[in-house]
Amino acid sequence: MTRFEELARQQKDTEGELTLSSLPRLREALLALGVSDAAALSALRVHYQLQGLPSRFFSETALPMLSLDVQSDLPLVCQRCFAPLPQTLDLQFEFALCDEPPEALLEDEQVDWLEEDGETTIESLVEDELLMALPIAVMHEDACVSLQQSAGEKPNPFAALKQLKLDK
Structure with missing residues (x-):
């Protein structure tokens, strides 16, 4: 049994805090968005809570469930004036653990599936x-x-064309 399956089946939870050094793809994405404040990047913390939920039935199949809550204050940059523009993200997700999702799960937009x-x-x-x-x-x-x-x-960009027409 994997760690996610154990959390889900025993309805346990775990929480923690991650730094940007453990999230290299997020760091690259923030740099690509123009975030260059080294102090803000090094101070970035992501808090998460992963909790096992009671199994839910999808097409007569009981699947173990997890909920994931993520909170972080991201040091983003305004794309119009390039001034700092911090954004708070408070995200909630639900996952069903399965190898291949049943059709009913694919139709449910509130629940994602996680291949274990x-x-x-x-x-x-x-x-x-x-x-x-x-x-x-x-x-x-x-x-x-x-x-x-x-x-x-603002000058009219077609003014030069008007002048050409008058010269004929």
Whole structure:
């Protein structure tokens, strides 16, 4: 019995805190999003709680269940003005443990399935869910302070064409 199966079947729970050093793919994703504050990256903590739930039936098949809660304050950057824009993520997931999911599980959008291969770690599971939850482009809700509106009137890009037509 793997660790996830044991947690699910015995309805136990485990919780902990991860640093960015144990989540290398998340670190790369944050760097790709423009996060360059080394102090913020080294201070990043991800808290998780993994809990076994009572088995649930899907098409007459009882499957062991897990819930995963993940919380973190990510030091993201506004993609419009490049100022720091921290984002708090508070995520909840439910997983059914199975080798091949029954059709009823595939139709349930609230529950994901987790293939128990013995190689999946808590760190990689948490990292996968955080990567999927990362916003594509974070921006301030209000206008960015560091951006200024262009002054004056913008020239019409077709003005030169009008002049060519008049010359004929």
